[in-house]
Amino acid sequence: MTRISLTVDGEKVADDVEPRMLLVQYLREKLGKTGTVIGCDTSNCGACTVHLDGQSVKSCNVLAVQADGAEVTTIEGLATNGQLHPVQEAFRECHGLQCGFCTPGMIMQSVDLLKNNPHPSEEEIRLGLEGNLCRCTGYHNIVKAVQYAAAQDSSSVSGASEGVTA
């Protein structure tokens, strides 16, 4: 067992974990952060995407011990003071989800994409979300949601992710 300490959705946490434990397992099984989900075992689907020190990662592709000392933001920490993040709002507004299983990862990846490129073209959005699979929407309304979020106040979009973990 290895001792890790980290900040998850603004809360300081510490646990003894097996070295082989994945970050996604740590989030789900130890912290009960079941908003982050597991959709595959080959890091293809992106359903488990979270932010690690402000960058999107597939949490099935990171060991919990690698997150020692880091700040992690999950879908559950994206809204601030009861206010949805603009990207969350955009997914609802544009019907960018159906079953919602890919949605946590899709939203976390979209937030990251917009942080790096606040006004992406459709092609840039599609390439930026290539690592996240969705079986319901055909991506059409997911792309629309990212465009919608980009068209909102861009400062709130790019600033919110840091705001949560700070």
Place this chain on the structure above:
Amino acid sequence: MTATQDAPAPQLEIGRDRRRKEDQRLITGRTRWTDNLTLPGMLHLAMVRSPHAHANITSIDVSAANAMTNVVDVFTGKDFGEELGVCINAWPITPDQVTPVHSPMPADRVAFAGEIVAVVVARTAAEARDAAELVDVEYDELPAALDLKESASDTVLAHPDAGTNKSALWVFDSKEAGTGGDVEEAIAKARTDGIVIEREYRQQRLIPAFMEPRSVVVDPTGEQYTMWSATQIPHILRFALAATTGVPESKIRVIAPDVGGGFGGKLQVTPEEWIAWAVGRRIGKPVKYTETRSESLLSAHHGRDQWQKLTLAAEKDGRVTGFKVELLADLGAYVAIVGGGVPVLGAFMFNSIYKFPAYHFACQTVLTNKTWTDAYRGAGRPEATYGVERIMDELAAEVGVDPMEIRVMNWIKHEEFPFTTVAGMQYDSGNYEAATEKAMAMFGYDELRAEQKQRRDSNDPVQLGIGISTFTEMCGLAPSRVLGSLDYGAGGWEHASVRMLATGKVEVITGASAHGQGHETAFSQIVADRLGVAFEDVEVLHGDTQVAHKGLDTYGSRSLVVGGEALVKAADKVIEKARPVAAHLLEASVDDIEFSSGRFSVRGTDQGMAIGEIATAVFAAHNLPDGMEPSLDSDATYDPVNFSFPHGTHLCAMEVDTETGALKMRKYTCVDDIGNIINPLIVSGQVHGGLVQGIAQALWEEAVYDDAGTLVSGSFVDYLLPTAADTISFDIGHTTSPSTTNTLGTKGVGEAGTIASTPAVVNAVVDAVRHLGVTDITMPCTPERVWRAVNKSGGGGAEPTEESAMPHFVEGALNQDAGETGEGGDL
């Protein structure tokens, strides 16, 4: 709520693009997937699966696994008796169907790679998986029936005791049925003085690949056994558990919490559910099993997998005189819950929107040693639509006219509805002309044809093709009498309850079980309009047999057209119960009470009460008409009188690089007539998602087995699910011919996109290179297949898909580990 008769009519909810009620919890991670559940003392299961497609189990040694710390127990098929139950087939398509017994965990013989032979119970999922690796199973391998056509000839038997692989032959003939002429006569005549088109098409094997892996939790600790499952069919699951495991139905509660997609793939009763049930009961503790994605691709049922032999007879001008369909359908190792019923659903759809005078359909279902197959979005109808829409294009090419002309010549004209088809279906409404006209205008059909001609004339290396699919489908499964006549094991009704709460809020209970569609939103809109209450005041409950005690669940685009109609009927009963209360409280005659926009009023006066006020008065029950039961709550069970028949015109433009075989979708336009629309936003989502699943069959997806019967596309690395970067945005539109068989005039939209799009795409690809002598490209139309077809190398691209472009396990392959043995290939 309107206070007086002068107030403006409130905006109707039906037709509004309401944002979904479901979304708040889904976008914030506040979800209840089955795998999220943790119960006190809960144990975890891991399955040991056969690596062989067909083998006798000679021994299973569980001692090493059992000795592991934190392992509670290990079970094999021998450890259970009849309480393990069996996985059922609900639709024996013929009385003499060969249906091998499907034990969830066979003790003696495995019939496909991935079949479960042992289950480990441990304190954590990781420890269970570790221990599963230590279960030592000895097999005696048997020859495996793998190729569908070969299996149909019984050279190798998938189940030796059955004596044959041929499970059932289901036949419909229009002459015998009295719905049309003799197809053989039509073909014979066409051979002498008309056109006969003969084609064989392959419907490759697909995997539904819902995003949420299947998961099941069993809690045996209460008075009732509770099962949570990622299923589309909690009610059918409950019935089947009772019917096969000896537990009374009244002692079983099944809950489908948030379910992450299904597409038919969770329309199943599974070995994993049955094993978790048996283990939970045996151990007396809550247990959970969640599959890995690889297990899901390997063992959750697959879809499609047919050979279609088609013979189309026509006059020289292209007027079709007969259509003969001979199918071989791969069931896989067992006959699944719908099983052979899936291809049989296609029997009613191969004639599609056309007036074929003679029709013959025969489907031979075949057992093989592969993963079982069952419903996948569209279930029988995509296969039929593909066959007919591909061959209509071939007919057009033979006659030498635009493929749309052939369709117009043969389709049912709008003034001919209602129309009884050669397959015996009565189409209630439709307007193919209107949908087609609108689609062609949106698409820019003439401009794209002009560009196609210009590219052909200039011998452009990138050619343009235009694909058409004018489809119809049958949805709203199903009138119970029809199901009975087809020997289906259940009815097709749906149930709904409307509960009027004391505070005027409304609880709606539906037997339909959503798994991503948005029932909570759309059903709220229907009830809000019907009862005249606020959209926000309606709560839709579903998916728990203790709440929604009765239902037949969600599949076959049935929730709205069957379940929605049940809701309407239940709501109407509430209004009729409230009417005498209103009369009593308003001191008027019942005959003078009018109900409109949520308000009961006395005709000719300004006196009135809102339905919520009546609900409060009934709750108090202080002052009700004599003898009245103090309740407005109402139930309705609705059995549809007919299917509904959405239709549409889909147009696709594909660019084909003739030098490389690369494909690019340029444009996709569809105009669907799905009757009245409850929520256009939800409809658009259903169409987009459906389109991509159908397009994916045309271009990317295939479950591929090697010659040992191993699924080599057994992970998301190998099974090619499209990404955002592979797809485009779509132009969708609608025309509206309300269905005449339900009061809402709705038809159903869940499967339309998938059914229509596959042939539109392949027709476009073939159209782009037809002038180069190409008449067909096998799905999925990979760049390699397209290139081979264009270059006439190796049979026009009809070879089976390569097992793997980069062999994984071959000695000397690049991915072999050179470290320990030093035998790896040089890089």
